[in-house]
Amino acid sequence: MFGIKRPKSIDDKTWEKYQEDVTAKVLLLEKQGWPIESIKEFGKYFKEMLGRKGQSSNMSEIVSSCYSDTQIVGTKVFDNMWYAWKADRISASESKKKLSGLMKITGMDKLDEKSSADQLRAVADKINKKMKPDDKFWGSLAGTVEKAYYPNGMKGDLGKQLHLFRYVISYQQAKYIVDNYKGRTDEEKLINYIVKEKIWNWTADESARLHQKLYTNSQNTIIYPNGHSNANGGVNLKVVTNTRFRSEFIIIGDGKFLALLDKDATQDAKANCSSFNYARQNDYIHQVLDVNPAGENYNYEHQFREEARYIHDKYGNRIIDTNTGKEKIFAAPKLSNMNQYENNVNKFQKKFKGRVLS
Incomplete structure (x- = not known):
């Protein structure tokens, strides 16, 4: 999802957990009414944060942190999502x-x-x-x-x-x-x-x-x-x-x-x-x-x-x-x-x- 390739260092269970977490957050954003253009901005932001912290990081924690940022008016990801709509x-x-x-x-x-x-x-x-x-x-x-x-x-x-x-x-x-x-x-x-x-x-x-x-x-x-x-x-x-x-x-x-x-x-x-x-x-x-x-x-x-x-x-x-x-x-x-x-x-x-x- 979001074009992120599975790192070799991550096992099947961790990768599945990441995909479940991302899917859950996307569903929450959709429930709030965000269109696909805005949700793509969430994906870009997640990829950016993952790139900064390294793919060996806890991906689920990064997903959660990025989603939390979407719920604060005026953060970088919120602004990107807002203007994409x-x-x-x-x-x-x-x-x-x-x-x-x-x-x-x-x-x-x-x-x-x-x-x-x-x-x-x-x-x-x-x-x-x-x-x-x-x-x-x-x-x-x-x-x-x-x-x-x-x-x-x-x-x-x-x-x-x-x-x-x-x-x-x-x-x-x-x-x-x-x-x-x-x-x-x-x-x-x-x-x-x-x-x-x-x-x-x-x-x-x-x-x-x-x-x-x-x-x-x-x-x-x-x-x-x-x-x-x-x-x-x-x-x-x-x-x-x-x-x-x-x-x-x-x-x-x-x-x-x-x-x-x-x-x-x-x-x-x-x-x-x-x-x-x-x-x-x-x-x-x-x-x-x-x-x-x-x-x-x-x-x-x-x-x-x-x-x-x-x-x-x-x-x-x-x-x-x-x-x-x-x-x-x-x-x-x-x-x-x-x-x-x-x-x-x-x-x-x-x-x-x-x-x-x-």
């Missing part, structure tokens, strides 16, 4: 098959809006820890999603899984920055990433309105989610890379990222967190692929995130506004009200850009 150039239905395979590999196919943060963090472990936010795979994934779901919308279980996966991607990307670059704060580490890696397609000018959720009571007193920072004017900054849009980093005034799946995520982090965008700019495609699935018409959002948007009493119960009879909920300011934050937002943006370009 030309679904994004074929049809919406074939693109959905490809995306379904990705969800099976990551384990997202078993999760939904009721899943916990711990379960979603486990999915992030299925992404290569060395994958940068600007890795070309993310653009390929986004293009495949667009082919599969635009303009009809992110409907069905697969659409929901892909929507929830946006927060996993964003968590992995933020963690990559935090774990791999120097700085006293997450903001400084992001600056060092942009500078060191010569990232040119970034901007701090995208609107962060949806990441400034707050509550104004009947006395016009503003209440912020727990964990809110008053530094830098009390506003949150949005920095995006990857076509200046796809990879989001939401930064609070004291320089920390707001990521939904952080183990120490505050209420502010859950309500105002970053997410990966499948669209490449703020247009109608963005509405269809990224914005609408987070709205009430879909109800795809994580339940633990949705709960964080409400104001609770000390017993954890949602508080009712006696004037309106409605539950108190943190919401983004209206566009017409953003002018009162404009000065502080501009200062934060200018400060960040100045530090990158200095």
